[in-house]
Amino acid sequence: MANMPWRSRAAAPRPPAGAPLPPPAPPGNRPALSAQEFQEIRKFIYAQAGIDLQPGKEDLVAARLGKILAGRGLRSYQEYLRQVRADAGGAMLAAMIDALTTNFTGFLREPVHFEVLRRTVLPAVDRRPRIDIWSAACSTGEEPYSIACATLEALGARAGGQVRILASDISTRALGFAREALYPAERIGGMPPDWQRKYLARDGEGKDAGWRIRPEVRRMVEFQRLNLMEPLAAGRRCPLIFLRNVMIYFDRATQEALVKRLMEQLEPGGYLLIGHSESLTGMNLGLEYVAPATYRKPGRLA
Ligand SMILES: C[S@@+](CC[C@H](N)C(=O)[O-])C[C@H]1O[C@@H](n2cnc3c(N)ncnc32)[C@H](O)[C@@H]1O
Numbered sequence: 001m002a003n004m005p006w007r008s009r010a011a012a013p014r015p016p017a018g019a020p021l022p023p024p025a026p027p028g029n030r031p032a033l034s035a036q037e038f039q040e041i042r043k044f045i046y047a048q049a050g051i052d053l054q055p056g057k058e059d060l061v062a063a064r065l066g067k068i069l070a071g072r073g074l075r076s077y078q079e080y081l082r083q084v085r086a087d088a089g090g091a092m093l094a095a096m097i098d099a100l101t102t103n104f105t106g107f108l109r110e111p112v113h114f115e116v117l118r119r120t121v122l123p124a125v126d127r128r129p130r131i132d133i134w135s136a137a138c139s140t141g142e143e144p145y146s147i148a149c150a151t152l153e154a155l156g157a158r159a160g161g162q163v164r165i166l167a168s169d170i171s172t173r174a175l176g177f178a179r180e181a182l183y184p185a186e187r188i189g190g191m192p193p194d195w196q197r198k199y200l201a202r203d204g205e206g207k208d209a210g211w212r213i214r215p216e217v218r219r220m221v222e223f224q225r226l227n228l229m230e231p232l233a234a235g236r237r238c239p240l241i242f243l244r245n246v247m248i249y250f251d252r253a254t255q256e257a258l259v260k261r262l263m264e265q266l267e268p269g270g271y272l273l274i275g276h277s278e279s280l281t282g283m284n285l286g287l288e289y290v291a292p293a294t295y296r297k298p299g300r301l302a
Contacts, residue, residue: 030062030066030067030069030070031066031069031074031075031076031077032062033058033061033062033065033066033077034077035058037076037077037078037081038053038058038061040077040078040081041053041061041065041077041081044081044084044085045096045097045100048093048097048227048229049097049170049227049229049249050228050229050249050250050254050258051097051100051101051249051250052249052250052251052254053100060100061100064099064100065077065080065096065099065100067099068080068095068096068099084096091172094170094171094172094173095173097170097171098171098173098174101171101249103139103140103171103173103174104139104245105138105139105140105142105143105245106142106187106190107142107145107146107187107188107189107190107191108146108150108190108191108192109142109143109146109190109244110244110275110276110293112291112293112294113242113244113273113293113294114146114147114150116240116271116273116290116291116294117133117147117150117151117154117240118150118153118154120271121239121240121271121301122151122154122155124239124269124301124302125239125301126154126155128162129162130162130163130164131151131162131163131164131239132164132165132166132236132237132238132239133147133151133163133164133165133166133238133239133240133241133242134165134166134167134168134238134240134241134242134265135147135165135166135167135168135242136168136226136228136241136242136243136246136262137168137169137170137228137243137244137245137246138167138168138169138174138175138178138223139169139171139174139178140174140177140178141167141174141177141178141179141181141213141221141223142183142187142190143167143242143244144165144167144178144221144223145181145199145213145217145218145221146190146191147165147242148163148165148217148220148221149191149195149198149199149217151163151220152198152199152216152217153195157216159220160216160219160220163220164220164222165220165221165222166222166224166235166238167221167222167223167224168223168224168225168226169223169225169226170225170226170227170228172225175223175224175225178223179223181212181213181218182203182204182210182211182212183200183210183211183212183213184210184211185209185210185211188200188211196211198214199213199214199217200212200213200214201214228246228258229254229258232261232262232264232265234264234265235265237265237266237267237270238265238266238267238270239266239267239269239270239271239301240270240271240273241262241265241266241270241271241272241273242273243258243259243262243272243273243274244273244274244275244278244293245275245277245278246275247274247275247278248275248277248278252283255278255280255283256283256284256285259272259280259283259285259287260285263285263286263287263297266297267297267299267301268297268298268299268300268301269296269297269298269299269300269301269302270296270297270299270301271290271294271295271296271297272287272294272295272296272297273293273294273295274293274295275293276292276293278293280295286298
């Protein structure tokens with residue numbers, strides 16, 4: 001949490017003493033979002049998380065953040081924003097980001113990418129003592145656990161000691177869920193039945209029952225909170241980075257700047273996977289297009 005730019009910022013000034021406060025919101029109702037408040041929220045969330053709330057998203061913002069306001073008994077979005085800015089721990093900002101984004105994901109989502117892993121990347125690097133893979137917006141963990149299971153399938157048990165998956169996300173709530181690794185029955189459907197038998201264990205009773213990822217798979221994944229808008233610590237370079245379904249929140253310039261920074265973390269010949277509804281077309285990145293949503297840094301994986 002050392003790198004959070006909002007922590008060092010002074011809190012926004014309070015309204016002068018005696019200034020009239022807006023009337024409290026009627027129970028079950030939320031305050032109206034003014035055009036100026038929308039602009040302030042828009043600027044703030046763009047600066048903090050790169051999230052680009054286009055005009056037209058006013059109703060979405062009011063609906064999603066309105067619930068938080070109602071829960072905290074707040075009278076206006078301005079007051080809410082003041083509290084988020086002043087919250088040194090960052091929990092309020094985290095909740096705001098959660099409300100404005102979706103953590104939607106799934107096991108083996110966009111399955112063709114797991115074929116890239118199995119058929120192209122692993123054969124090129126499988127003699128290494130260590131293979132690093134980064135899931136850069138991992139949400140609730142289905143993506144990195146799918147990567148872990150796919151490598152166990154391809155390399156056998158040795159993958160457990162060989163493959164290290166860094167799984168990062170901005171959302172502390174999603175990361176908490178991912179670390180728990182306990183999925184309700186309706187969320188494991190994307191996993192083939194033989195994977196379910198090998199990599200999941202029944203856990204809990206009644207309505208709390210679910211399926212927990214087995215320890216040998218969990219051990220391959222390290223979760224970390226990381227805001228992709230903040231400077232990336234120079235870590236180990238990876239032959240493969242999953243950057244899927246997060247750039248949808250960013251504008252074009254932010255997407256391009258982010259991919260350029262991520263390329264520093266990619267080995268020559270390494271692969272970058274993005275979501276199938278995302279595109280790098282028209283960006284001057286020096287990445288080779290391999291297939292839809294699949295790009296390669298020039299060079300050769302050795
Ligand atoms: C739709 S999920 C994608 C999950 C997974 N990659 C997939 O494709 O299934 C998008 C994730 O991006 C995360 N996110 C949004 N802004 C981010 C940022 N600035 N830095 C890191 N993660 C971010 C959200 O918290 C959310 O978990």
